[in-house]
Amino acid sequence: xxxxxxxxxxxxxxxxxxKYLPRCLDSLVNQTLEDIEILCVDDGSTDSAPKIIDExxxxxxxxxxxxxxxxxxxxxTRNYGLERxxxxxxxxxxxxxxxxxxxAEKLYNAAKENDADLAVCAFERINLETNKVxxxxxxxxxxxxxxxxxxxxxxxxxxPAPWNKIYRREKIKDLRFLSFRGFNDTMFxxxxxxxxxxxxxxxxxLYHYYLRYDSQIHTINEQDVNNLKKYLLEVKQFYKDSxxxxxxxxILDLMAFIHLGVSVMYRAxxxxxxxxxxxxxxxxMYLDNNFSxxxxxxxxxxxxxxxxxxxxxxxxxxxxxxxxxxxxxYIKVYRFIIDKLKLDIKW
Numbered sequence: 001x002x003x004x005x006x007x008x009x010x011x012x013x014x015x016x017x018x019k020y021l022p023r024c025l026d027s028l029v030n031q032t033l034e035d036i037e038i039l040c041v042d043d044g045s046t047d048s049a050p051k052i053i054d055e056x057x058x059x060x061x062x063x064x065x066x067x068x069x070x071x072x073x074x075x076x077t078r079n080y081g082l083e084r085x086x087x088x089x090x091x092x093x094x095x096x097x098x099x100x101x102x103x104a105e106k107l108y109n110a111a112k113e114n115d116a117d118l119a120v121c122a123f124e125r126i127n128l129e130t131n132k133v134x135x136x137x138x139x140x141x142x143x144x145x146x147x148x149x150x151x152x153x154x155x156x157x158x159x160p161a162p163w164n165k166i167y168r169r170e171k172i173k174d175l176r177f178l179s180f181r182g183f184n185d186t187m188f189x190x191x192x193x194x195x196x197x198x199x200x201x202x203x204x205x206l207y208h209y210y211l212r213y214d215s216q217i218h219t220i221n222e223q224d225v226n227n228l229k230k231y232l233l234e235v236k237q238f239y240k241d242s243x244x245x246x247x248x249x250x251i252l253d254l255m256a257f258i259h260l261g262v263s264v265m266y267r268a269x270x271x272x273x274x275x276x277x278x279x280x281x282x283x284x285m286y287l288d289n290n291f292s293x294x295x296x297x298x299x300x301x302x303x304x305x306x307x308x309x310x311x312x313x314x315x316x317x318x319x320x321x322x323x324x325x326x327x328x329x330y331i332k333v334y335r336f337i338i339d340k341l342k343l344d345i346k347w
Contacts, residue, residue, distance in 0.1 A: 007035045008104050008166060009090045011081030013074060014042040018049050020096040020210070025053070027098040029060050033105035038064045039081045040095075044071030049095075075177040075184045078162070082173070089119075090169045092162040096128070096210050103206040107166045110200040114145040117168040117196035120158060123207035134211060138164060141201035148193060150247045153299040155193055156254050157311070160186040164207045171195045178234065180227040182220065186259055190235050190252070194244045220267040222274055228264060229286055232256050236290065253291040254299050261287060261294075261327070262318055269331050280327040295323060 010028055014021065028038050038060075040053040050068055057066040069080060078092055089111060093099065103121065111119040120141075125134040138159055148155055162185050172192050177184040239245040239252055261283055269276045287294050298304060300319045305312035321330045337343050 005035055006037050006087040007089065007108055008033060008037075009081070009085035009087030009169065010036060010038045010104070011078060011085060011090065011092045012038060012040045012053075012095050013077045013081075013092065014040050014045060014049050014053055014095050015071075015074075015077070016045045016047045016049055017096045018045075018047040018052060021049055021052050024093065024095040024098050025056050025064075027101065027103075028093065029056065029063055030101050031099075031104045032102045033108055036063060036104060037085070037087060039084060040064060040066050041077045041081045042066070042068045043073070043077045044069065073179075073181065075179055075181075078177045078184075082176070085169060087169055089166040090172070091166045094163055094209070096212065097163065098208050100204075100206045100208075104166075106202055106204060106206060110145075110202050111166060111168070114198060114200040116145055116198040116200035117171045118165055118192070118198075119200040119202065120165050121202040121206040122204055123159075123161075123164045123209050124205050126208055126210050128210040128212050136205055138201075139203040139205075142203050143201065145198055145200045147198050148196065150251065153251060153254060155199070156251060156258060156299075158189070158199070160189045161209070162188065163209070167192065168196070178231050180224075180231060182224055183228050183231070183259070183264075187231050187235055190255055191238050193248070193251075194239060194242045220264060221271050222268070222279075225260075225264060225268055225279065228260060232260065233290060250293055250297055250299060253287075253293040254297055256291040257287060257294040257297075257300075257319065257322075258315065261322060262315070262330075265327070266331060266334050269335065276331060277328055280331075281325075284322060284325070284327070294319065 012024065012028065040056065042050045042053060053066040057064045067080065067084070081092070082090065089108060107119045107121055110116065120138060122136060122138040124136045126132065127134055140157070146152070146154055172195055175188060175191055175195070178187045236245070236252065239248060245252070265280060265283060268274055268279060294300065300316055302316055305316040318330045321327050
């Protein structure tokens, strides 16, 4: 497929999941937005997925391009598509999910109308086994457009997944997803914040994300935690090299606290081989040594949090427990809320 003026490049990550792949591809080829390209990147699938994307490429030659590569993992697949995309904007899709038919059009129009470098829509999480909606996320900003500023922490509360977003490709074309599992989307978005200026929001639920509890995002081991610590330092260096660190250090340190101290520590607590109390102490030392403003971060002060609502107050409370060396209390309370009360809380 050769054409100019492509509005949106959609990089579809393909690795097995033959059962769900047609549903996803059907939702992509039937998008109401014209002038799109769908880059289906097969990461060495062992089922019929490669054949399926070849069939779609043959049936929709003006929209679908099929690529086949050796298995290298999620981050290599996204980078492969990013390097070959030609669109004005770019997005990424997991092929066990599906999108609304106007997903691309609404995101593209929101970006263009606001001259935004990033557009974000709401999505719902669905239990793959029961097909029940677990929760809806990213509706809080309504229809709005916001500029990234050092005195506004709204970017911290944007879900880091790449599939409910479109990026202006010119802004992020030189970025790459980092080579480790589970958190490369978070690191990518954190680095993108040094490149982009305006973000448009749509509260419409346009993406349907299926929770597979055997997927890597739900299994965190000690090596994953160590990798995250390593790459958070790379992101910090990226901020320094780009001249953004002094301006954005409070935002960066807050993101490090939330992703490592709040989210990952909770998930790591389910690994029975991990001494979670010891890991929590090590995490505090790591944050103190590398993202030290978390202790006196203006976004974690009670006077700030009380004005921002319940989630901000929750973060303030978690930070307080960390400062008192009682982070294990947070872990136990959070697990009770998730496991016993069946409430899904996302920061």
